[in-house]
Amino acid sequence: VAARCLCAAGYAIGTMAMQQHFLRAAADGERARALALFVGAVQTAAICGAPIGGLLAEQFGAAAVFAGAVGMSLLALLVQRLDRSPPAPATPNTSPPLLQLLFQRRILAPLLTAALPAKLALAGFLFYLVPLALQQEGFGSGSTGRAMMMYFLLVAASNPLASWLADHYGWERGLVAVGGLVIGLGGLAGLLGGAPALFAGIAALGIGTGLSAAALQAMLGRSGPAAVVLLRTVERLGAVIGPLLAGSLLTLAAYGGVMATIGALVIGATLGFVLLRPQERNAA
Incomplete structure (x- = not known):
């Protein structure tokens, strides 16, 4: 448990540092594309890492996989040390303090109506509900893993297009809403029931996340590092709430009903995101 906590702390610190580097290094009008590169790299690693790790664990054991992970971390540190490119220019921190920023509507509204529901759907539906539902439908662990991999592939595929649209046309809010x-809507497919509905939900989650993730990060990133910290904190909160909510709903309904309920919650939150836009402008 201590080792997992240490890994989580390193992931959190590294993620924040890399996001700030991309935001500072990107030219004006290219922040969404820069963040899309980061998100795409993370998704590619997620696609490749799990199957490779599983294969190595079967052949050489878990200890060898952990040792390989340590070696990859040291290799990343070496690459960073050998990088001679000029650092991104430091920009003065003009963002408000963290707590003050939390109570600004232009920050709080996207956090609660976009970031939180998306992460809730990811953790509650994809990581909790899908394995249980596919097992109930007679699918093995290998088929379940391949089905879940579809999410990462679609995120990686749709991210570049969404970031280009955000940078060139300023469609950040629109992409977040559409996503x-x-x-x-993918969650509402659960009303149909069966494995095809689950696959449709996974595909919709991947496309929707790909459309909205980089745009939301770029939109909040303009308010400084504190806003990105709040974004990541709220996303972690959604990752905790998602499985708890899905598990509680499973005691009351079948997986199709749980899936549809999560979808309805996301749609309701997204409509709130859209409707809060005029108030945000007035508040500004």
Whole structure:
């Protein structure tokens, strides 16, 4: 448990540092594309890492996989040390303090109506509900893993297009809204029941996340590092709430009903995100 906590702390610190580097290094009008590169790299690693790790664990044991992970971390540190490119220019921190920023509507509204529901759907549906539902439908662990991999592939595929649209046309809010609606509609497919509905939900979650993730990060990133910290904190909160909510709903309904309920929650939150836009402008 201590080792997992240490890994989690390193992941959190490294993620925040890399996001700030991309935001500072990107030219004006290219922040969404820069963040899309980061998100794409993370998704590619997620696609490749799990199967490779599983294969190595079967052949050489878990200890060898952990040792390989340590070696990859040291290799990343070496590459960073050998990088001679000029650092991104430091920008003065003009963002408000963390707690003050939390109570600004232009920050709080996207956090609660976009970031939280998306992460809730990811953790509650994909990581909790899908394995249980596919097992109930007679699928093995290998088929379940391949089905879940579809999410990562679709995120990596849709991210570049969404970031280009955000940078060139300023469609950040629109992409966040469309992405949320796609995720929610995919959840409503649970009303149809069966494995095809699960696959449709996974595909919708991947496309919706790909459309909205980089745009949301770029939109909040303009408010400084504190806003990105709040974004990541709220996303972690959604990752905790998602499985708890899905597990509680499973005691009351079948997996199709749970899936549809999560989809309805995401749609409702996305409509709130859209409707809060005029108030945000007035508040500004």
